[in-house]
Amino acid sequence: MEETKLISLTINGRSVEARPKETLLAVARRYGFNIPTLCDHKAVLPYGVCRLCVLDVKWGKRSKLVVSCVYEPGEGDVVETDSERVKHTRRLILELLLARCPQVAQVRRLAKEYGAAKPRFSVPEGTAIGERCILCGLCVRVCKEVIGQSAIGYCNRGGERKITSPLGVDSEKCIGCRACVHVCPTGALHFEDNDGERVMKELHTHLSMAKCMVCGDSFATQKQLTGLKGRTAVLIETLETCPACRRKRTCREMEENQFSGKQSKARGNSHV
């Protein structure tokens, strides 16, 4: 059997063990420590940009802040999760983010927790005051790593950096799955379903919806179904049936089979 060498370290004086390749954030959370993050999500690889997850690490006489979502602990690390330096850093980062997005409740809540409720910086003017994007990159990463479409991405550099559909026009690769809307921590992305059409607002993308072959309701975009047809072994009838009707069908079959003794055929899962 393969030997897994664990790494011994301490967090706030408590001895813990890290698995090889495990990040410090994962270890700390596994042991129940509460570490704030904004750009972290279990569905995607760590990106290390919000810097809220910083922790203080000491090696002998030296100490420095590490970004725990990308840092792999070393043997003998002495970690502090709430040192003055960590608290000061988190406070200022939240102050900067709140000054950028003063109307975002999620940021305001975290900022308040760390004593940054009133940013000392000037408030944005005009429409900029409604900015909701904190450039955490979760939308870009989920679309690339999980959905495989890379329909949304970054643009420009430095102070001008923003997230947008390529060329700022409708995104051909977008299938309207709304994974980006789902992972966004600040509600910066929106969609609207109207009359058989889904509009991915910030992506400037309009997608026609598919209708359920049983009840006629719009339940997914055409592109989502087309994409899945090529990728899974699920029967086409199942794909073209909305989740509600699929559940009804499955229940009916289960009832029938219960009395006839037959096994119900695999119908695929009920979520698209």
Place this chain on the structure above:
Amino acid sequence: MNSLTVAETESTLDKTLEKHAPDRSSLIAVLQDVNEHFGYLPEASLRGVSDRLAMPLSEVYHVATFYTAFSLKPRGKHTVKVCTGTACHVRGAPRVIDELTRQLKVAPGETTADGKFTLETVNCIGCCALGPVVVIDGHYYQTSPATVKELLDSVDKEPVSAVASDGKKPGAEPGLDITRLMTKEVGIAVCGGTGCQAYGCEAVATAVKNELDRLGISAKVDFVQCGCPGFCERGPLVMVRPENIFYQKVTVEAVPAIVHETVVGGRIVEEFLYKDAATNKSLVHEMDIPFYSKQQRLLLNDNGLISPTNIDHYLKRCGGYEALARALKMQPDTIIEDMRKSGLRGRGGGGFITGRKWASCRKAHGHPKYVICNADEGDPGAFMDRSLLEGNPHRVIEGMIIGAFAIGANEGYVYVRDEYPLAVKHINIAVEQAREKGYLGRNILGSGFDFDIRVVRGGGAFVCGESTALMASLEGKAGEPRAKYIHTIESGLWGKPSNLNNVETWANVPLIVMKGADWFASIGQGTSKGTKIFSLVGKVVNTGLVEVPMGMSMRELIFDIGGGIPNGKTFKAVQTGGPSGGCLPASKLDLPIGFDELTEAGVMMGSGGLIVMDETSCMVDVSRYFLQFLLNESCGKCVPCREGIRRMLEIVTHICEGKAREGDIELLRDVAQVTSDASLCALGGSAANPVLSTLRYFAEEYRAHIEEHRCPAKVCKSLITFRILPDKCTGCTACARKCPKNVISGERKKVHLIDQSGCIKCGVCLDACKFAAVEVT
């Protein structure tokens, strides 16, 4: 502006792709070719590239908008680029930009309505010894606000013939005594470096060549357009061998006399000798000139001897590739041990012990391994690497081959920043020549060692000087750094062990192999061994490149070699280390120049840019300048850098405008702390240095701005007033006529008056007045 058809775009794309590998690592090179062909990147080209290189359009779009070389909007017929590097800034670039904006009626980044001009700014083109510098369609010009109009008018016109044609037929002039040419090895070198180009050296070189041809003596005179010898302030530079007679500020008209008298006759033409300001003596030989006599030009000396595009010069005049031959017979571990013993530390700014880096890379697991030359020299005000790469590219190549052999790498990259076209050209030629002679390729010099180099151009991004960003760029991505908990030595380019060193670091390697580690370690002081090339620029009499042993004092460098401060002004500060460094005041002039010494003083060695400032520079404005630079150049990925620099800039700008609030300095320090502690890379990590060092040494200046709303250097526009002195004004109307806002009133021969409500503090009246009647308070 033409509207391109999709078909036109596609066909250009197809032609471009034939030249490059069909994968994403070619992305930036492909986009550059398209950008150069059309002047911009049409939308169809981005879609086409995304298809052909099998890359998501979102990633192509990110790259296209990340690098400043690319424009997504059509550009005008002529692109006017103004350098906004530190040296140019200190010498008046902002006023040149203002004047260009007024003349062209567009802001930087925009194109004139008639499509003739696009105005852009560029973060340093490496002509730092001159400045302010403007580049139009690839031609370099030194400018001032007064010469802007003339410059714009001259575009599109026929260039004045460089050589006066006098109808004489070629052939040795009867009676021309050519004894000297027959008995000595006579040579004439005209500097061809980018700096001298702005002074018109191309025309001088052409004139020399034509004169040699006309006299029929070309075969007997070794004429080279050589690499930069460093004394850029005095360009065009011409040197005649074997006496090493040094001519400066040579004009085209003077060429026939110089060829006739000096080259042929061995006689001196007084007018073009360097005259020492202190003694009023004319100095003949290069090594007598104080600028040169105190230098130790181990790396730069060869620049003046060779044509950089002629490998035979390198071989015969510089002992070229002898170090390589010797190294290939040594054990790799011995070479690495020698590097370590020599004490060589990285010359790009990191100052890491080179031998230790090589040892780690040799030990690292993974194959293939890569050696990389970082020629992204982004520090504004620094142009050492440009001159080395333009002037002696083989030296750098030789160093890389030796390093690759020691480490066990068979592939190398030279990453040259986009803003150095001549350096790109010369290194490409040199790599070709090295291959032809068998110094690159398979079984080098019969050793069994294979190694080759690929030259890659950057896309215009200061952040790509950071090692992980540079590697991302090589991989065809936007230049975004990544966390360095795992070093690039272990996992770098494409996740493989990669050894990255600066141009000057590589250039030192052959020297150490030939002359030994002990010899190298005997030069310099403390933990800083060997020589360092500095770019001595800004407000100093002798601007240019100087190479001195580590440990020389700042005072000696600036005053003895640099000749002190011009125009009767006083030294105020010297800025070192680029945007990661800081400013040293007069009280620190006796500091020896070394890595540790400068870091301790709160500045840093950096790559070697030294921008000297006098009382006309405002230190608060300087920190504002650097923060603006960094906000533009940041990749934008992490919060402390992007948002932190944004807010530090805001605060410092308020101070410059007299709008500072209670607690601003404390807030500035708070932000600085987090930006330094929590940024992803050294760009953010050192962004606070200019602010913190100026707060440390020039606190009084900040106080004057904040509490008195006064700018002692009279730079910050919101805090200065232009006034006409009634007792000096003669009513000549010169200022009123030139005022761009027409806010100066007054009759002929009567005292004039500036209407303060409309005055934009442009300074045109100050320049126009011949009676010193305009006062700035």
